[in-house]
Amino acid sequence: MRISVFGIGYVGVVSCGCLAELGHQVTGVDISPEKVALLAAGRSPIVEEAIDTLIAGAVRQGRLTATGDVAAAVMGTDVSFISVGTPSAADGSVALGAVDSVIAAIGSAIRAKPGPHAVVMRSTVPPGTAEDRIIPLLEQASGRRLGDGLAYYSNPEFLREGSSVRDFRAPPFTLIGAPAGDDAPLLREIYAAIDAPVHIAPIRVAESVKHISNVFHAVKLTFANEAGAILAAHGVDARDALRLLCEDRVLNISPAYLRPGFAFGGSCLPKDVRSFLALADEKGLAAPMLKNLLPANQAIIDRTFLAVAAHGRQPVALFGLAFKQGTDDLRESPFVLLAEKLLGRGYDLRIYDRFVQVATLMGSNRSYIDREIPHLERLMVDSPDAALSGTKIAIVGHVAPEDRPALFAALNGHAVIDLAGLAGLRDHPGIAYEGLCW
Numbered sequence: 001m002r003i004s005v006f007g008i009g010y011v012g013v014v015s016c017g018c019l020a021e022l023g024h025q026v027t028g029v030d031i032s033p034e035k036v037a038l039l040a041a042g043r044s045p046i047v048e049e050a051i052d053t054l055i056a057g058a059v060r061q062g063r064l065t066a067t068g069d070v071a072a073a074v075m076g077t078d079v080s081f082i083s084v085g086t087p088s089a090a091d092g093s094v095a096l097g098a099v100d101s102v103i104a105a106i107g108s109a110i111r112a113k114p115g116p117h118a119v120v121m122r123s124t125v126p127p128g129t130a131e132d133r134i135i136p137l138l139e140q141a142s143g144r145r146l147g148d149g150l151a152y153y154s155n156p157e158f159l160r161e162g163s164s165v166r167d168f169r170a171p172p173f174t175l176i177g178a179p180a181g182d183d184a185p186l187l188r189e190i191y192a193a194i195d196a197p198v199h200i201a202p203i204r205v206a207e208s209v210k211h212i213s214n215v216f217h218a219v220k221l222t223f224a225n226e227a228g229a230i231l232a233a234h235g236v237d238a239r240d241a242l243r244l245l246c247e248d249r250v251l252n253i254s255p256a257y258l259r260p261g262f263a264f265g266g267s268c269l270p271k272d273v274r275s276f277l278a279l280a281d282e283k284g285l286a287a288p289m290l291k292n293l294l295p296a297n298q299a300i301i302d303r304t305f306l307a308v309a310a311h312g313r314q315p316v317a318l319f320g321l322a323f324k325q326g327t328d329d330l331r332e333s334p335f336v337l338l339a340e341k342l343l344g345r346g347y348d349l350r351i352y353d354r355f356v357q358v359a360t361l362m363g364s365n366r367s368y369i370d371r372e373i374p375h376l377e378r379l380m381v382d383s384p385d386a387a388l389s390g391t392k393i394a395i396v397g398h399v400a401p402e403d404r405p406a407l408f409a410a411l412n413g414h415a416v417i418d419l420a421g422l423a424g425l426r427d428h429p430g431i432a433y434e435g436l437c438w
């Protein structure tokens with residue numbers, strides 16, 4: 001494949017060297033004449049492990065050239081990879097000036113090209129950038145419509161400086177954002193020699209995965225640093241503790257808890273977060289991220305309340321009261337907190353949870369709910385049908401599989417606020433569906 005790589009910085013140079021190594025014919029393009037001259041001479045403009053020999057070898061073997069001439073680069077290649085910078089603007093949003101100008105330049109060059117051309121975005125851009133901004137600009141500049149001699153893919157990259165070449169050769173996966181119905185054969189062919197799974201996703205999703213991956217890494221790092229400082233202040237070898245935490249591949253280092261839904265609660269998480277923060281306070285340690293966990297959790301309950309309130313003060317059916325499905329533990333359940341808030345604001349509320357029998361609640365569970373919702377018994381109903389009849393809004397927190405057919409059958413004209421992501425609910429006929437997280 002003949003590939004032009006626009007932007008020969010940290011990402012672009014690695015792409016140039018590694019794509020050439022895969023056997024492609026690569027042209028590096030940049031607005032910096034110095035970088036172009038260096039690359040053309042077989043020298044890397046960046047410092048990176050293994051890159052010098054890779055670039056020198058590719059240029060020597062005639063598989064890598066460099067130019068500042070956009071039209072020539074587009075004319076002489078089948079596809080353009082874009083890896084220009086997307087730095088922060090003063091307000092924290094991303095500055096897309098370099099992306100705009102490279103897209104406009106490539107688009108104009110495509111206008112003059114007889115054959116088809118594909119554009120692949122490797123720079124990190126926020127979700128929606130392609131559909132709302134880049135594709136319209138590309139179509140306008142090229143005079144072509146997507147699918148008519150013009151293709152666009154998002155192909156974010158997950159390289160880390162310092163090990164970029166290794167990361168390119170052995171990525172965790174290849175992520176391709178493609179228009180609906182396009183299986184991206186061109187990119188599959190380009191990466192055919194890379195032994196990694198290929199995931200095709202809507203362009204918006206692909207853009208967002210790169211974005212949230214970096215945010216997730218920042219969360220992990222800050223968690224380790226804040227938790228580590230608190231532990232160390234209490235005489236714990238924090239590295240040892242964190243190493244062992246990572247040994248749990250079921251709940252800790254795993255997809256567990258990484259599915260958007262409703263707030264957390266129960267008898268352990270809020271209590272243990274509070275007591276861990278007390279350890280920080282005891283030593284006068286700032287832990288801003290951890291200290292915001294409980295307010296962040298409360299914000300999810302508040303957001304759900306606002307979604308209900310947007311419909312006016314209509315009767316509400318709440319499905320799920322225990323902190324999770326399959327238990328009758330109500331202690332610090334976020335559904336109890338939501339119910340409390342609705343009742344406090346005068347909502348007519350019916351609650352269904354097949355695992356909660358108020359009469360049999362005991363001990364701290366009983367005293368918790370007596371304190372929070374003293375007249376709970378009056379609000380509980382014994383079937384989905386009883387919860388839904390006469391109500392206008394259904395909040396679907398959790399519903400046992402055996403109750404789902406009855407829930408679906410009794411939904412009729414309801415506004416449904418789905419906190420569970422129940423299969424089939426979004427497309428259920430005759431409801432106004434609202435998924436707060438999806």
Ligand SMILES: NC(=O)c1ccc[n+]([C@@H]2O[C@H](COP(=O)([O-])OP(=O)(O)OC[C@H]3O[C@@H](n4cnc5c(N)ncnc54)[C@H](O)[C@@H]3O)[C@@H](O)[C@H]2O)c1
Pocket residue numbers: 006007008009010011012029030031032035083084085086098101102122123124125157158159160161
């Ligand atoms: N650096 C990383 O490790 C890394 C990792 C993953 C993703 N990214 C993302 O990749 C993108 C590039 O990052 P980088 O660190 O390589 O940036 P960089 O600043 O090192 O390189 C960007 C290059 O683009 C060139 N450029 C700007 N406008 C141009 C134009 N119109 N035509 C051609 N070239 C142009 C610049 O001269 C520069 O050489 C960013 O979106 C970044 O967020 C970077």
